[in-house]
Amino acid sequence: xxVRILLVDDxxxxxxxxxxxxxxxxxxxxxxxxSDGVEALDKVESLxxxxxxxxxxxxxxxxxxxxxxxxxKPKASSLEVLVVTQHDSPxxxxxxxxxxxxxxxxxxxxxxxxxxAVEAVSQHRLFTAMARPPQASC
Amino acid sequence: xxxxILLADDHEIVRRGLCALLQxxxxxxxxxxxSDGREAVEMxxxxxxxxxxxxxxxxxxNGLDTTRQLLQHDPNFKVIVLTITDSDxxxxxxxxxxxxxxxxxxxxxxxxxxxxxxxxxxxxxFTPRVNDLVLxxxxxxxxxxxxxxxxxxxxLTAREREVTQLLAEGKSSKEVATVLNLSTxxxxxxxxxxxxxxxxxxxxxxxxxxxxxNIIQIQMPPxxxxxxxxxxx
Numbered sequence: 472x473x474v475r476i477l478l479v480d481d482x483x484x485x486x487x488x489x490x491x492x493x494x495x496x497x498x499x500x501x502x503x504x505x506s507d508g509v510e511a512l513d514k515v516e517s518l519x520x521x522x523x524x525x526x527x528x529x530x531x532x533x534x535x536x537x538x539x540x541x542x543x544k545p546k547a548s549s550l551e552v553l554v555v556t557q558h559d560s561p562x563x564x565x566x567x568x569x570x571x572x573x574x575x576x577x578x579x580x581x582x583x584x585x586x587x588a589v590e591a592v593s594q595h596r597l598f599t600a601m602a603r604p605p606q607a608s609c
Numbered sequence: 610x611x612x613x614i615l616l617a618d619d620h621e622i623v624r625r626g627l628c629a630l631l632q633x634x635x636x637x638x639x640x641x642x643x644s645d646g647r648e649a650v651e652m653x654x655x656x657x658x659x660x661x662x663x664x665x666x667x668x669x670x671n672g673l674d675t676t677r678q679l680l681q682h683d684p685n686f687k688v689i690v691l692t693i694t695d696s697d698x699x700x701x702x703x704x705x706x707x708x709x710x711x712x713x714x715x716x717x718x719x720x721x722x723x724x725x726x727x728x729x730x731x732x733x734x735f736t737p738r739v740n741d742l743v744l745x746x747x748x749x750x751x752x753x754x755x756x757x758x759x760x761x762x763x764x765l766t767a768r769e770r771e772v773t774q775l776l777a778e779g780k781s782s783k784e785v786a787t788v789l790n791l792s793t794x795x796x797x798x799x800x801x802x803x804x805x806x807x808x809x810x811x812x813x814x815x816x817x818x819x820x821x822x823n824i825i826q827i828q829m830p831p832x833x834x835x836x837x838x839x840x841x842x
Contacts, residue, residue: 483718488626555622582621 477520479511508532527556542571551592574598613640615658617649646670665692666826676706710734772799777819
């Protein structure tokens with residue numbers, strides 16, 4: 472299934488890591504990147520992705536606020552937000568889901584959980600995973 | 610011959626990003642990846658990389674102590690420190706530890722290649738802010754690189770700093786003993802010495818000390834914002 476993905480994180484190196492991982496999946500396309508919530512709102516409008524992979528702690532506008540505002544966009548009904556964050560806390564996960572996110576992944580385990588999470592949320596299924604022990608990468 | 614680079618960062622997604630960035634450069638290869646400082650030290654001893662890139666905020670052994678241990682083992686190791694903050698204290702400690710490069714994580718995509726190239730050419734690489742601080746210290750003819758001198762704290766040994774980090778991360782004396790391959794009794798002796806030297810009275814005090822002195826780093830959650838009345842068209 473083709474999935475158009477927007478990456479939102481203030482660290483380019485993290486976006487690069489996410490991109491490397493996601494572009495390995497046939498049919499998935501990273502259509503754009505944003506470095507904060509404000510830029511994310513603009514790119515949601517112009518690029519119309521299926522899934523927004525969204526960090527929480529960012530300058531200008533954090534991911535929770537951006538997530539709430541994305542939900543208010545007229546064309547947001549088919550779009551899903553997957554939060555990928557350093558915050559390994561049930562309270563933050565609840566906040567993210569309350570803000571309208573469909574998925575929640577902890578950054579320390581993003582490499583393991585991300586593909587499964589994007590697949591789930593792109594099919595409008597809930598995906599949540601807290602931290603598990605880390606693994607090696609490239 | 611290829612330049613061999615060892616990466617140490619506890620986030621696999623960051624290591625993937627760093628790998629992708631570094632491996633685009635002809636003549637460089639990532640020869641190993643470590644997910645904490647202790648693993649980085651062991652891998653560096655085995656792999657003997659030309660450059661080691663270490664994140665500061667790693668579990669079990671932070672990047673500053675990793676740098677110290679690497680250079681204690683072999684002063685020829687070339688270490689680049691990756692950090693999320695360039696506070697005076699972090700800069701001072703990174704320089705004291707012997708790092709030859711200092712790169713902000715937020716600028717890694719832009720600066721890291723330049724930093725590795727600098728070390729490859731036997732030069733150093735620092736952010737403009739580090740350069741300013743070093744220059745300010747030189748102009749003041751002082752020994753410090755910053756106007757804000759840290760308080761004169763009793764010096765912990767390398768082992769005591771390791772024990773402090775592991776205790777501050779929430780490990781019991783028994784767990785610390787397992788990680789460091791020591792007896793529980795030895796760890797408890799270190800613990801008593803640390804508390805006495807620093808005049809601390811509880812584990813809570815120890816955690817506060819560890820945070821203030823960059824032995825562990827914590828990520829503050831954003832201030833929770835309730836839904837606004839704003840409507841986005």
